[in-house]
Amino acid sequence: MLAAAISFVTATVSHAADIYPADLAKQDANIARAFSDLAGKLKKKHAWVRKFGVTTPTEDITVGSTSYVRLSGCKPHDCPSEKYVVFISKSDYKAVGAFVVNRLDNGANPTRSDIYWLRQPDTEQMAVLASSLFQ
DSSP states (O other): OOHHHHHHHOEEEOOOOOOOHHHHHHHHHHHHHHHHHHHHHHHOOGGGGGGGGOOOOOOOEEEEEEEEEEEEEEEETOOOTEEEEEEEEEOOOEEEEEEEEEOTTTSEEEEEEEEEEEEEOOHHHHHHHHHHHTT
């Protein structure tokens, strides 16, 4: 069902001026708070999330009619094993996200992936989040 949903969802993405999640959080307390609140439970088991991990530049993304800033990161020194993607609304700073834990074979290829949804994203958000996890 998720695969079917992905085929009908479109998202518009534009790149910010190479602003990384930790830098954006320093510039905008609302972004920092939204990320921290969303990642709260993750930080207990996956402490690396507290400092954002290895990140890519933030992106502006529109899903449906809502504009978000997209943050993503992975586990330092072991990116293939754990990754997150978070969307934070530009209008009200509400955040949703996804966290994936991959079980890897000896060649670092995923043999199993467990996705944890953060704050119950809707179907459209889930489709875009899921596709972002596996880019």
